[in-house]
Amino acid sequence: MENKIAFVTGGTSGIGKEIVLRLLDKGCYVITCYNNNEKNANELRNISNDKLIVKKCDVSNEQEVKLIIDFIKETYGHLDYLINNAGTFIDSYIKEFDIEDFKKVININFIGKVICSKLSYPIMKEKGAIVNISSSLGITPCEESAAYCASAAAIxxxxxxxxxxxxxxxxxxxxxxxxxxxxxxxxxxxxxxxxEEKIKNTPLKRLNTVEDTANLCLFLLSEEASFISGENISINGARLK
Ligand SMILES: NC(=O)c1ccc[n+]([C@@H]2O[C@H](COP(=O)([O-])OP(=O)(O)OC[C@H]3O[C@@H](n4cnc5c(N)ncnc54)[C@H](OP(=O)(O)O)[C@@H]3O)[C@@H](O)[C@H]2O)c1
Incomplete structure (x- = not known):
């Protein structure tokens, strides 16, 4: 992975941040983006790794994503990895859902991945890799989160x-x-x-961690996964519903 070029969306917090840090550890150049939280963005910038670039860009805005892709092309010439991670959550019952909020979740969580994939593809090298972060709720939905669950299923x-x-x-x-x-x-x-109830109901008796998902993401990007494509992999401690 040394010197590969990776674009990780939503890399200033949570799962995305762990993926960014792990890719930097492997010697990748990493470009990441965020939407709102300048404090988190500056904290990440402060790790002062000259292979890391943190930019503000709303993944649901095609023009803003185009600016980042143009920047990657001008700076590095190509892209090896795209990690479509950025996401948001607005919960409401369907009966009460503000349709603008419903569209916002679909636009960020799903259409954002469509935009980043479409615009990244032309600058991606042969044998590159994309990992899309969906959710267990995309397989088994829960109540009060239909927009999130539907976006995860679409992914x-x-x-x-x-x-x-x-x-x-x-x-x-x-x-x-x-x-x-x-x-x-x-x-x-x-x-x-x-x-605590969630932990009790998980056969492996703990919650998922950002490290669990980053480990799987790095494996899927790596040469070791070179014949795995079109797959969706759950990571849930055997909690099947
Ligand atoms: N945590 C879970 O339980 C869980 C489970 C399954 C799947 N996931 C998925 O994992 C992904 C990461 O979630 P997380 O839990 O790590 O969330 P998080 O800690 O809230 O981080 C979300 C990241 O996405 C960025 N982001 C949000 N909206 C964006 C937009 N429109 N454009 C660009 N960046 C945007 C955020 O930046 P700002 O803070 O600046 O907005 C932040 O960097 C999401 O896709 C989520 O659906 C999470």
């Missing part, structure tokens, strides 16, 4: 379609469905008791 199918289409450049595309992982996105609104 799984989009991954398979991308794997077929991008195989013309031997680019592999896979998705990951992590279960509940304690990050700022997931922790909103859960009580300590509810989290």
């Amino acid at each position: 799984i199918n989009f991954t398979k379609a991308s794997a077929l289409e991008f195989s013309d450049k031997l680019i592999r595309v896979n998705s990951i469905c992590p279960s509940f992982t304690p990050t700022p996105l997931a922790l909103r609104g859960w009580t300590k008791e509810e989290i």
Whole structure:
């Protein structure tokens, strides 16, 4: 992985940040983006690794993504890895969902991955790799989160379609469905008791961690996964629902 060029969306917090740090450890050049949180972005910038670039860019805005892709092309000439990780969460019952909020979740979590994939493809090298971060809720939905669950389900199918289409450049595309992982996105609104209940209901008796998902992501990007494409892999401690 040494000196490969990676674009990780939403790399200033949670799962994305762990993926960024792990790719830097492997010697990759990493370009990442965020949407709002300047404090998190500056914390990441402060690790002062000259192979890391952190930019503000809303993945659901095609013009903003185009600027980053143009920057990657001008600076590095190409891209090896795309990690479509950025995501948001707005919960509401369908009966009460503000349709603008529903569209916002679909636009960031799903259309954002479509935009980044479409615009990255032309500058991706042959035998590059894409990992799309979906969610266990894309397989088994829960109540009060229909927009998030629907976006996660769409990502799984989009991954398979991308794997077929991008195989013309031997680019592999896979998705990951992590279960509940304690990050700022997931922790909103859960009580300590509810989290303990989740652990109790997980056969392997713990929560997912950002390291679990980053490990799987790095494997899927690596040469060791060179015949794996179009797959969706769950990472959930055997919690099947
Ligand atoms: N945590 C879980 O339980 C869990 C489980 C399954 C799947 N996932 C998925 O894993 C991914 C990462 O989640 P996380 O838990 O690590 O969340 P997180 O800690 O809240 O981090 C989300 C990251 O995405 C960025 N982001 C949000 N909206 C964006 C946008 N429109 N454009 C660009 N960047 C944007 C955030 O930047 P700002 O902070 O600046 O907005 C932040 O860097 C998401 O796709 C999520 O659906 C999470």
